[in-house]
Amino acid sequence: MRQHGSWQGDGIYFGADYNPEQWPEQVWAEDVALMRQAGVDLVSVGIFSWALLEPSPGRYEFGWLDRALDVLHAGGIHVDLATATASPPPWLAHRHPETLPRTADGTVLWPGGRQGYCPSSPIFRERSLALVETVADRYADHPAVVMWHVSNELGCHNVHCYCDVSAEAFRGWLRERYGDLDRLNDAWGTTFWSQRYHDWAEINPPRAALTFANPTQQLDFLRFSSDEQRAQLRAEREVLKRRVRQPVTTNFMIGMGIKHMDYHSWASDVDLVANDHYLTVTDPNAHLGLAFAADHTRGVAGGDPWLLMEHSTSAVNWQPRNVAKIPGQLRRNSLTHVARGADGVLFFQWRASRAGAEKFHSALVPHAGPETKVFDEVCRLGADLKALAEVRGSRVDAEVAILFDWEAWWGVELDSHPSVDVTYADRMRALYDALWRAGVTADVVHPSTDLSGYRLVLVPTLYLVRDADAEALRRYVAGGGTALVTYFSGIVDEHDHIRLGGYPGAFRELLGVRTEEFFPLLAGEQVTLDDGSTADVWTEWLHPAGAQVVASYQDGPLPGVPALTRHRVGDGTAWYLATRLDEAATDALVGRLLTEAGVRPPVAAPPGVEVVRRRADDRSWLFVVNHTDAEATLDATGTDLLTGQPCGGTLRVPAGEVAVVREEQAATQAVPAVEPSPAAAA
Numbered sequence: 001m002r003q004h005g006s007w008q009g010d011g012i013y014f015g016a017d018y019n020p021e022q023w024p025e026q027v028w029a030e031d032v033a034l035m036r037q038a039g040v041d042l043v044s045v046g047i048f049s050w051a052l053l054e055p056s057p058g059r060y061e062f063g064w065l066d067r068a069l070d071v072l073h074a075g076g077i078h079v080d081l082a083t084a085t086a087s088p089p090p091w092l093a094h095r096h097p098e099t100l101p102r103t104a105d106g107t108v109l110w111p112g113g114r115q116g117y118c119p120s121s122p123i124f125r126e127r128s129l130a131l132v133e134t135v136a137d138r139y140a141d142h143p144a145v146v147m148w149h150v151s152n153e154l155g156c157h158n159v160h161c162y163c164d165v166s167a168e169a170f171r172g173w174l175r176e177r178y179g180d181l182d183r184l185n186d187a188w189g190t191t192f193w194s195q196r197y198h199d200w201a202e203i204n205p206p207r208a209a210l211t212f213a214n215p216t217q218q219l220d221f222l223r224f225s226s227d228e229q230r231a232q233l234r235a236e237r238e239v240l241k242r243r244v245r246q247p248v249t250t251n252f253m254i255g256m257g258i259k260h261m262d263y264h265s266w267a268s269d270v271d272l273v274a275n276d277h278y279l280t281v282t283d284p285n286a287h288l289g290l291a292f293a294a295d296h297t298r299g300v301a302g303g304d305p306w307l308l309m310e311h312s313t314s315a316v317n318w319q320p321r322n323v324a325k326i327p328g329q330l331r332r333n334s335l336t337h338v339a340r341g342a343d344g345v346l347f348f349q350w351r352a353s354r355a356g357a358e359k360f361h362s363a364l365v366p367h368a369g370p371e372t373k374v375f376d377e378v379c380r381l382g383a384d385l386k387a388l389a390e391v392r393g394s395r396v397d398a399e400v401a402i403l404f405d406w407e408a409w410w411g412v413e414l415d416s417h418p419s420v421d422v423t424y425a426d427r428m429r430a431l432y433d434a435l436w437r438a439g440v441t442a443d444v445v446h447p448s449t450d451l452s453g454y455r456l457v458l459v460p461t462l463y464l465v466r467d468a469d470a471e472a473l474r475r476y477v478a479g480g481g482t483a484l485v486t487y488f489s490g491i492v493d494e495h496d497h498i499r500l501g502g503y504p505g506a507f508r509e510l511l512g513v514r515t516e517e518f519f520p521l522l523a524g525e526q527v528t529l530d531d532g533s534t535a536d537v538w539t540e541w542l543h544p545a546g547a548q549v550v551a552s553y554q555d556g557p558l559p560g561v562p563a564l565t566r567h568r569v570g571d572g573t574a575w576y577l578a579t580r581l582d583e584a585a586t587d588a589l590v591g592r593l594l595t596e597a598g599v600r601p602p603v604a605a606p607p608g609v610e611v612v613r614r615r616a617d618d619r620s621w622l623f624v625v626n627h628t629d630a631e632a633t634l635d636a637t638g639t640d641l642l643t644g645q646p647c648g649g650t651l652r653v654p655a656g657e658v659a660v661v662r663e664e665q666a667a668t669q670a671v672p673a674v675e676p677s678p679a680a681a682a
């Protein structure tokens with residue numbers, strides 16, 4: 001179990017991955033001096049150092065790491081020490097080529113990049129745990145070490161391996177899950193296409209095949225693959241827990257870019273949730289993607305504060321065009337993470353590398369040295385974070401939940417579906433972004449989360465849903481909640497079997513509708529609704545079965561058929577959106593739901609100005625991030641911790657700047673801005 005609040009420092013941690021092994025030791029003293037100048041107090045060390053620490057099997061060389069930790073400690077810099085297992089040394093594959101991963105078509109992935117191991121390899125497991133034991137024994141009591149960092153971004157590159165070792169492990173995992181072959185055959189629907197298995201040995205991972213592979217085989221392989229990565233985390237954690245007293249974490253990759261690790265299931269294996277986040281520079285709303293990732297990380301952390309383990313000071317090196325951050329963007333990005341629950345802001349990496357694949361990745365100390373815009377901004381951020389020390393440990397106000405389930409993501413994006421245009425990110429981000437534009441903070445949480453504290457629950461594209469989770473949503477609504485479910489939700493059970501009797505299967509009764517057939521639209525095809533809004537991608541032949549019709553199609557394949565419905569259930573209301581509304585109509589719908597549910601933003605703010613409230617006991621802090629190029633004026637009373645200036649009712653935040661107001665009187669939890677609309681009471 002995570003130990004609540006036990007990992008934080010004195011304030012908001014500030015730091016980076018630090019790779020002293022890439023530099024002559026003379027540089028280390030300058031590093032520490034610059035860290036102190038910038039206010040850095042936590043660095044992750046040793047992440048990719050296995051090949052140096054264990055130059056040949058069982059022969060360890062720790063001299064440089066001993067000296068590096070001592071130098072850091074002498075400078076007052078804390079260390080998040082890596083188990084160093086992220087990338088095996090070349091000798092492992094040389095001696096044991098069977099540890100190399102294989103793709104679905106059998107291609108061997110050779111060393112030369114990183115993370116080049118089969119996640120199910122017993123040899124990798126044995127050698128990596130031997131290293132963890134040795135590192136842990138050596139540094140358990142080192143005074144610099146405040147935290148342990150298992151591996152690095154587990155599953156980033158090697159999550160799916162199709163080799164014979166993986167195939168055997170997959171069969172073991174399936175035996176564990178199903179017990180006997182009949183149950184597996186039923187779950188996988190193997191009467192279809194002559195796929196029935198009579199011997200476990202006949203089963204393989206979904207290797208390259210003619211036409212579509214069995215969908216449940218694919219889904220189980222995705223589950224297995226996430227579990228195999230998790231097993232490495234758990235194995236390393238277990239070794240650490242027998243030897244060290246500091247909290248243990250690993251860096252997750254929560255966002256809509258990385259799909260294959262079910263972090264909801266991993267959260268109980270770390271003492272604190274840590275996340276890495278990088279902007280997608282081609283996304284004009286990248287700062288909304290950042291906010292989403294942060295709110296989801298907080299959801300995975302059960303609402304507790306979390307640690308931003310990595311982001312970038314400026315450009316990365318791995319996108320096709322690596323756009324640099326404009327002045328002020330680094331600060332807005334970092335402080336948005338803090339606003340949304342991060343109690344530490346770390347980066348990849350401290351000093352930009354001279355060599356290797358990431359030499360063009362930004363850092364805190366660029367190639368040009370500290371006389372730079374980047375290092376100036378780093379120092380400013382260090383001062384900001386110091387000023388925010390009192391925020392540490394507080395929690396984020398949110399009255400809206402968005403349900404997110406990695407299994408639903410995997411399921412909805414399997415092949416041979418009605419439309420390739422139905423992706424998990426699409427409505428997830430559309431609804432989230434509409435909330436963002438309305439100034440409302442959401443928790444992004446697993447469907448099994450207790451929803452009773454939320455005024456509004458949004459359920460985008462929950463294609464795969466378990467009975468218990470569907471029932472929990474029904475209870476939430478019946479108890480007085482407001483929910484919105486979007487199309488292609490509730491369609492299948494956990495085996496990817498259709499829920500019969502009409503769509504949207506699991507939610508049919510809750511929503512008071514029954515759909516008999518999907519009518520997806522062609523690329524570029526649009527329909528108009530009778531309220532004037534437009535939609536694309538999806539329509540369906542829906543019959544109200546208790547629900548009231550809010551809007552219907554005016555044209556397209558289904559004129560007159562309902563597209564948006566609402567259904568009173570017990571004391572609450574369940575809305576169903578059966579088409580992909582344009583952005584303005586999505587904003588209008590979300591606005592209507594917020595009003596009906598009595599949710600309002602912490603304070604009214606101009607468009608493009610992000611406002612989030614953190615609170616602890618009797619205190620609260622208003623984070624205001626101005627993403628626009630004009631000064632913003634808001635109502636706030638208290639002291640801006642970043643400028644030290646009081647604000648007596650009106651807060652002015654210059655273009656591109658950030659303010660964090662300690663509110664004079666802790667804000668009460670938001671109360672309904674308006675009474676529920678008469679329609680809601682109907």
Ligand code: GLA
Binds near residue numbers: 152276278316348
């Ligand atoms: C990931 C890794 C780091 C580094 C950065 C570059 O987050 O964990 O080692 O490769 O990406 O953006």
